[in-house]
Amino acid sequence: MRILVCVKQVPDTTEVRLREDYTLERDFIAQVMNPADESALEWALQTREKLGGETTVLSMGPERAETTLREAIARGADYAALLTDRRFAGADTLITARCLAAAAKRLGGFDMIVCGRRAVDGETGQVGPMLAALLNIPCVPNVTVAQAGEKLIADQLTEAGVNRWASGYPALLTFCEWSYRLRLPTLSGLRRARQAEIMRLTPDELGLSAEECGIKASPTRVVRVEARPVGVRPCKWMDAEGVMTALMERCPEAMP
Numbered sequence: 001m002r003i004l005v006c007v008k009q010v011p012d013t014t015e016v017r018l019r020e021d022y023t024l025e026r027d028f029i030a031q032v033m034n035p036a037d038e039s040a041l042e043w044a045l046q047t048r049e050k051l052g053g054e055t056t057v058l059s060m061g062p063e064r065a066e067t068t069l070r071e072a073i074a075r076g077a078d079y080a081a082l083l084t085d086r087r088f089a090g091a092d093t094l095i096t097a098r099c100l101a102a103a104a105k106r107l108g109g110f111d112m113i114v115c116g117r118r119a120v121d122g123e124t125g126q127v128g129p130m131l132a133a134l135l136n137i138p139c140v141p142n143v144t145v146a147q148a149g150e151k152l153i154a155d156q157l158t159e160a161g162v163n164r165w166a167s168g169y170p171a172l173l174t175f176c177e178w179s180y181r182l183r184l185p186t187l188s189g190l191r192r193a194r195q196a197e198i199m200r201l202t203p204d205e206l207g208l209s210a211e212e213c214g215i216k217a218s219p220t221r222v223v224r225v226e227a228r229p230v231g232v233r234p235c236k237w238m239d240a241e242g243v244m245t246a247l248m249e250r251c252p253e254a255m256p
Helices: 035-051 063-074 093-107 127-135 187-195 240-250
Strands: 002-006 009-011 031-033 054-060 079-083 112-116 139-148 152-158 161-167 171-175 199-201
Touching: 002 035, 002 093, 002 127, 009 063, 031 035, 031 063, 035 054, 035 112, 035 139, 035 171, 054 063, 054 093, 063 079, 063 187, 079 093, 093 127, 112 127, 127 139, 127 171, 139 161, 152 171
Parallel strands: 002 054, 002 112, 054 079, 079 199, 112 171, 139 171
Antiparallel strands: 009 031, 139 152, 152 161
16 A cells, blocks of 8 residues: 655744734744644554555655654655745645645655645645545544545544445545654664655646745745744634524624
């Protein structure tokens, strides 16, 4: 089974800063592999050990993201590729998904694509499902447990409980944080990671023009970030009548 694992290098903190062009300032803090992506990588490694095949790790970011890819190889991944070029900078979730989709096609057919359900520096949870839609393959987000065999079986965490889904291949899963604890690197893995060749891909190699990449192509842009206490969500439960009442109070001109 050929498995593509999409990972992201993120700041090792909950505090983020914006540059003047509203892109994230990442140089002031240490960078780590996104926690939810660790679960996706561990699932891919366990599945390869069970069924055979290979795992390829893919990331989009600056040159320093190479360290995260080498970490993935040290922990057992077979190959790694990095989308790195200034023209990729500032991409929103849609354009990121488009670039990753182009890379997935460039790298060849995969039976499975896996990634984390969200990145700690964005919290959107959009890239994985968008990537599946662009590749026209089934997607199960927020997965806690999955098993690949004749069919793919995945348990999806929802606010109402757990749903179990079955799918054929290819398919895409996005994993919850800590659903699979990533193994430690081995000495042989560290040696292999140090010597491994990281494939680099530019927009030109993906058949993308400058107008199709980065901040120029992105229909959305982050203009403000703010921290909130862990576990606190500014939301409340209400029935349909309550939702309609709240909408009428906030936007009376938009209601019929």
